[in-house]
Amino acid sequence: MFTSNPRYILFIHLVINDMMQLLLSTLLHIISYALHRINVSLCLVLLIITIMTTLNTPLNLAGMAVECYIAICIPLRHRQICTIRRTYILIVLIWVASAASILPDLFILLATEPLQFFHSRHFCARDFVFRSNYSLKKRDASHIVCLALVWLVLLYAYFRILFAAKEATADFRKARNTILLHGFQLLLCMLIYVRPMFEQGLILILPNEFLAIRFACYVIVQILPRFVSPVVYGLRDQTFRRYFMLIRDTYTTAFVKNLIVVLVWITLSYINSTLVATFFRHQTFYEDPRYILFIHMVINDAIQLTVTITLFVLSYIFYKINVSFCCFFILVAVFTTRNTPVNLASMAIERYIAICEPLRHSQICTVRRTYIVIGWIWFICVAPDITDLFVTLATESLSFFHESVFCLRQNVFKDPILAYKRQAFDIIYFSCVFLILVFTYLRIMFAARALSTEKMSAQRARNTILLHGAQLAMCMLSYISPSVEVVLHLIFPGRILEIRYANYLIVYILPRFLSPIIYGVRDKKFRKHFKMYLLSNRLRFRAVDPRNK
Missing domain, CATH: 1.20.1070.10 (Rhodopsin 7-helix transmembrane proteins)
Structure with missing residues (x-):
């Protein structure tokens, strides 16, 4: 029509x-x-x-x-x-x-x-x-x-x-x-x-x-x-x-939902681009494994946020899109979403070594090994989910990839075996990351309490660890969010759109707000260079004022 x-x-x-x-x-x-x-x-x-x-x-x-x-x-x-x-x-x-x-x-x-x-x-x-x-x-x-x-x-x-x-x-x-x-x-x-x-x-x-x-x-x-x-x-x-x-949603509801996610994307894109620019402008960060892992997480989160928000907006504009495009978007979104908890677990291990094994930190955590760890993070997160594509290529006809579907993972990778495989790997990832986090952060907490001579220092270390834990807990929700969504849909059968939107905000958006706060604003070294960058940026804007020409 x-x-x-x-x-x-x-x-x-x-x-x-x-x-x-x-x-x-x-x-x-x-x-x-x-x-x-x-x-x-x-x-x-x-x-x-x-x-x-x-x-x-x-x-x-x-x-x-x-x-x-x-x-x-x-x-x-x-x-x-x-x-x-x-x-x-x-x-x-x-x-x-x-x-x-x-x-x-x-x-x-x-x-x-x-x-x-x-x-x-x-x-x-x-x-x-x-x-x-x-x-x-x-x-x-x-x-x-x-x-x-x-x-x-x-x-x-x-x-x-x-x-x-x-x-x-x-x-x-x-x-x-x-x-x-x-x-x-x-x-x-x-x-x-x-x-x-x-x-x-x-x-x-x-x-x-x-x-x-x-x-x-x-x-x-x-x-x-x-x-x-x-x-x-x-x-x-x-x-x-x-x-x-x-x-789908009423026009007003759809407009408000899309407006919220687009404003969030604009805000986080500005924050993340500023953090990346600060990192690449200072040589001191290139040689510190912690900041290399941090900036990898920032870039990964920027890609993940851009892809997921693109999918979200496309679902309201076109509703159905080509299966081939959908496969690409879904796989990139899944890879980058899985990367974040594993990257945070790697950062937890690096902090554990820095605090509990300080004399061996420079030997264990080298720049070369840090890049190898980033390569392993991508391999660990890509390998289990890329098989979904191979199974779909083997089981679906060629015409399927020219069709249009509502772009959800279960609508593209439809084989029941893939759903069971996904649940199994989610349980494995959840268990491994959870055990690593509990072990490393408890050791860091006890070490910080033992080494701190002042009560305020111990309290600051504990608050930082709690913030890390909150972010990691939210990122790990990506492992159980499909099961939670199914359960909530059974309890509230007429609220599937609201459930999916709330799940999207909590699992995919909210953790990306905490990264700049925990690893950027609270870190003294990075905060110092970050403020210097913002100040110099403002001075450069003054320099392009036409009145100065």
Whole structure:
């Protein structure tokens, strides 16, 4: 039904485009804080796609306004004018128009800058990469032209819709409110055309608030319009809402759930990228096995969080995805989820050796052996679960991998033997990791109490161990979460969606919040370098303030 309706085709193109734009603009925002400067070639790729998707939104909304105008004001000719083929041609033209706005800047850059510029590192913002005066003037001119054209299209289309709705229906208030919401979103999206001039004007008025102005403009122009699209075109559309509710959660519940997990991903991605940047900027961490294992866990958790949140969001957007893609996502998520408790157990052993066998620590825990341990962690976690793929390849027909399924492990790896194997290995992993943790942390606790001459030192050591234990206990829930989910489903048969969501937050999200606190903020050495990095980062932001040029 939706694939044969031009309005919904344009709507879903808008949603996919906004997802790409939000992902890339957020990535650039995080990179600007975590790494500050990146390779110009990589920056160009990210910037061009971000700019194109940003420019696409108001053009797409203008196209939707024209389609809505034809449907209400010329209903007898709507099917002849708004065909599926013409809708896809319009989408292609939207991308061509956006590309025509930014690609000339790339050609000017290639013609005017030396080759070494593309191998250098710069702050990744449009004004700092496309530095030609002609590019800046062309950008302002093209923005004014687009602003005028889109504004005229919207004013004409929506006023005609407003008058037609007033004459044709008694429910005038609802039509008027819908049009006002459309207009509000379109005004927000059209701010992209005036953002550079508006930002420069604010900097002249408030010269000491450069960072605050850039952040406020980023939120208002890049993020806020993306929150309005689902409300205007999803929640208020009766047909779309009815089909959406038949498939899964209510629209409001789905929106809130996805909003929570995406905000969590953005927050943790920023924290993790800052921790990784701090590690790689200081040679002292390269030679300490503890910090090598810690940064491996941070990178592993970042991959795990990205993959699981991608799966979570995809389950609401597409519901079913291709089996081959699902297999890849599931295996990466399973491998990285299993890695975390085993990595923490390895860190517990390293701490045990450092405190209980301090004289032999430098001999046992070498950098080379640490990397070997990381290799073994991956082997131990990959080997049992990769067999699920081999069994599925042997038992399922080739056509199965071209089908679409709701992406759950049990929907892809369906052989009953695999379920029993998974339970057996979960019990083995749970028992081994639990015994290692109990042994090492009790020995560390007793050693810390015996060696501490002050009561506060012993209390701090005990609190740190308790925090470690809490995180490890939550990570180990991944071994028993399938069984717990089944039991809760039997107790609360009508609450399977809520059970899965709570299980997802507790097992996959919450432990990732504790890692930076336990191993980053509480560690004096890492905290010192972390603060230095944040301070230097802030000073570098001051350095790119245009007032200093």
